[in-house]
Amino acid sequence: MSEAPGIEDLLRELAPQVLGALVRRYGGAFDTCEDAVQEALLAGALQWPTEGLPDNPRGWLVTVASRRLVDQVRSEQARRRREDRVALATPQAELLSRAADAEADADRDDSLALLFLCCHPALSEPSQIALTLRAVGGLTTAQIAAAFLVPETTMAQRISRAKQTVRNSATPLRLPQTADQAERLEPVLHVLYLVFNEGYTATDGADLTAPALSTEAIRLTRLLHRLLPDHAETAGLLTLMLLTDARRPARTGPDGALVPLAEQNRTRWDRRLVTEGVDLISRTLPKGQAGPYQLQAAIAAVHDEAEHVDATDWPQILALYDLLEHLAPNPMVTLNRAVAVAMVHGPTTGLDLLTALDSDRRTAHHHRLLAVRAHLLEQLGDHGAAAHAYREAARRTSSTPERRHLTTRSARLTPGQQD
Secondary structure, rough: OHHHHHHHHHHHHHHHHHHHHHHOOOOHHHHHHHHHHHHHHHHHHHHHHHHHHOOOOOOHHHHHHHHHHEEEEEEHHHHHHHHHHHHHHHOHHHHHHHHOOOOOOOOOHHHHHHHHHHHOOOOOOOHHHHHHHHHHHOOOHHHHHOOOOOHHHHHHHHHHHHHHHHHHHOOOOOOOOHHHHHHHHHHHHHHHHHHHHHHOOOOOOOOOHHHHHHHHHHHHHHHHHHOOOOOOHHHHHHHHHHHHHHHHHHOOOOOOOOOOOHHHHHOOOHHHHHHHHHHHHHHHHHOOOHHHHHHHHHHHHHHHHOOOOOHHHHHHHHHHHHHHHHHHHOHHHHHHHHHHHHHHHOOHHHHHOOOOOOOOOOOOOOOHHHHHHHHHHHOOOOHHHHHHHHHHHHHHHOHHHHHHHHHHHHHOOOOOOOH
């Protein structure tokens, strides 16, 4: 039906609010609450398109999820203590007479607290990502598994273990104290950053991108920004996502082949996202000391504001990378800075900077280091060495579109192998 997409969006928006209401109400039975919420969401997806939206969709979902929760607990005789704690905590008459969230703080949105809970420090990074997409994003296990190209059973086990860890930690659903909030917020931002990056350039598989993941990362970061409007790094991360995702339509050709930034048709960029992103970073940067996400967003803004590749302000980009490497040094920042150095001072200077990365175990065998070296060697006119580096980069990437692109680059520089 025509309203189905709107209903799907509403369900995903309400998912963390409903889960937060249940976890808060029933004292942290996270895994059981999450299962009950998923059943309620499914019921809404099946009933609302034909029966129409209830007057209070959130209350409807909380009521259905609460009943499912009570049913689940009562059916597990071996877990009598949980039945006593959860099912007996609320009289059955109360469950039937009004929505379970009809309390004094019924409008309370626990989405931010839920994000902190899903990014619990006891969880591994992959588990934090999976649990965030499931509990806060409202994605099904099958959708998450498909996005990360793993079997559904594998993802189900990962999510199940994550929920068990959260439950065993007995961590209450509440925001960290002000003194700890900045430190606890960092992994939340990092998880959203990783989800976006995986969607924008998939690390494996036949497709270059997984748009559903990037879209979800942007949606969740918008939510976080709405909840923390004065947090500059959250605004910076959202800006970075918007300005980067604006280029997605031009990143692949008609055959799905990768198109590098320098060769993209910039008329295909999403100017609405560019305008929103530039406006947001313009309002954020002057407010105080810039963080890593804000600096990356500023770099993306310089790229996106250039009408064509030759108009790119590389000295400004290099200055921003100098700040970023000082503030948050890591091999990928050094790699990107080397490209900026090459554009300002020449490819030889850029190649010199890559030498240090050869001895860093994080990048020594990374295909991106080889690809950048190949690009700079090509600019220098050393086509033989560039072709070899392109071939090595193609051999080491697990992304099919990237492998084809790098192989094509190598062939163009190899006598007798041009297209």
